[in-house]
Amino acid sequence: MFCVPSTEIGAxxxxxxxxxxxxxxxxxxxxxxxxxxIAERLGVEMGKVQVYQEPNRETRVQxxxxxxxxxxxxxxxxxxxxxxxxxxxxxxxxxxxxSCAKSIIGVIPYFPYSKQCKMRKRGSIVSKLLASMMxxxxxxxxxxxxLHQKEIQGFFNIPVDNLRASPFLLQYIQEEIPDxxxxxxxxxxxxxxxxxxxxxxxxxxxxxxxxxEAQDAESDxxxxxxxxPTAKNIAAIHPSLEIPxxxxxxxxxxxxxxxxxxxxxxxxxxxxxxxxxxxxxxxxLKERGAYKIFVMATHGLLSSDxxxxxxxxxxxEVVVTNTIPHEIQKLQCPKxxxxxxxxxxSEAIRRIHNGESMSYLFRNIGLDx
Numbered sequence: 001m002f003c004v005p006s007t008e009i010g011a012x013x014x015x016x017x018x019x020x021x022x023x024x025x026x027x028x029x030x031x032x033x034x035x036x037x038i039a040e041r042l043g044v045e046m047g048k049v050q051v052y053q054e055p056n057r058e059t060r061v062q063x064x065x066x067x068x069x070x071x072x073x074x075x076x077x078x079x080x081x082x083x084x085x086x087x088x089x090x091x092x093x094x095x096x097x098x099s100c101a102k103s104i105i106g107v108i109p110y111f112p113y114s115k116q117c118k119m120r121k122r123g124s125i126v127s128k129l130l131a132s133m134m135x136x137x138x139x140x141x142x143x144x145x146x147l148h149q150k151e152i153q154g155f156f157n158i159p160v161d162n163l164r165a166s167p168f169l170l171q172y173i174q175e176e177i178p179d180x181x182x183x184x185x186x187x188x189x190x191x192x193x194x195x196x197x198x199x200x201x202x203x204x205x206x207x208x209x210x211x212x213e214a215q216d217a218e219s220d221x222x223x224x225x226x227x228x229p230t231a232k233n234i235a236a237i238h239p240s241l242e243i244p245x246x247x248x249x250x251x252x253x254x255x256x257x258x259x260x261x262x263x264x265x266x267x268x269x270x271x272x273x274x275x276x277x278x279x280x281x282x283x284x285l286k287e288r289g290a291y292k293i294f295v296m297a298t299h300g301l302l303s304s305d306x307x308x309x310x311x312x313x314x315x316x317e318v319v320v321t322n323t324i325p326h327e328i329q330k331l332q333c334p335k336x337x338x339x340x341x342x343x344x345x346s347e348a349i350r351r352i353h354n355g356e357s358m359s360y361l362f363r364n365i366g367l368d369x
Contacts (some may be wrong), residue, residue, distance in 0.1 A: 020353045023049050023092065023096075026076065026077060026088065027084075030076075030327065033198060034109070041346035043292070049064060076107070077104065078108075091137075105142070108142065109145045128155040137258045142156060142160045143159060146164060161358055169319065173294075186210065196209070197318060208298050243347070256288050264283045265282075266293075270297060271298070272295060272320060275313075277313070296318075300318070300321070302320075311335060322334065
């Protein structure tokens, strides 16, 4: 009698029951372009699924093929209706979980609510809530790109691969800006200085930092934290105990640290949504003598009337990746250019499905990048 060792049985079962299924969780057809590019690079067909809205605006998902024992990759690009996008993803993840998928990997190039990753006043850390919801729904792995804060990875209790778009943006600078050697990388605020430094060191260029900007519209004075203690609390405090108050910040007039005169200025950031700060930075750089201004960011949300404002501004070109669909904005503003990042997403999917190391995709990336 011939017996197959248990290890060989496991290998045989992995081969027969394995398989890759690629789904797009978007009901909006304009958001499916990235999914189609990834499927084409992987040489697979998109999985059959119906995602649609009921007349009462409820989201319904119908998976139309078997996912039992398979690696399911759900690609979700964020549309203008962010909350609907999230529900589409959660419902599809849960549907795959209840259909006995072997693993469920979310491919979310732009992680929504990523700016709400810190406690502010009496608010909440919404990105932590969203991470918990995704894990509870059944997500087993997350592929994303350029998180607003790298620490968001700690909100998940599943593996998170935070890919970088900077190699594609650096390649664009080298190939599409002929005299980029005469450029300077600009951080529009001190908070963006690390990203600007990373770009500058890789391109062997100088760096400039814009310091001093308009005061935030939201004031700490209105949230009750400066309310005086009640009378009984005053009596309870010992007269000799005086709690020192923190001196309030006062932002200086806008200054540019670094020389931009007669140079090309390349402003780098991770997200471009509300463009007011970019427009103000561009005007400041023009006044300091920059003769061309580029803005480069990974995620181009370009909300509201951003395309019109960019078209009328001193900015010469805005370069973003296709983590978020923005074809309509490009029609409104020819200055907006797109860099395709489907290559790195498809390679990440292939490596995870085949059980290969992901370190190749993170080569030359330091802790500060």
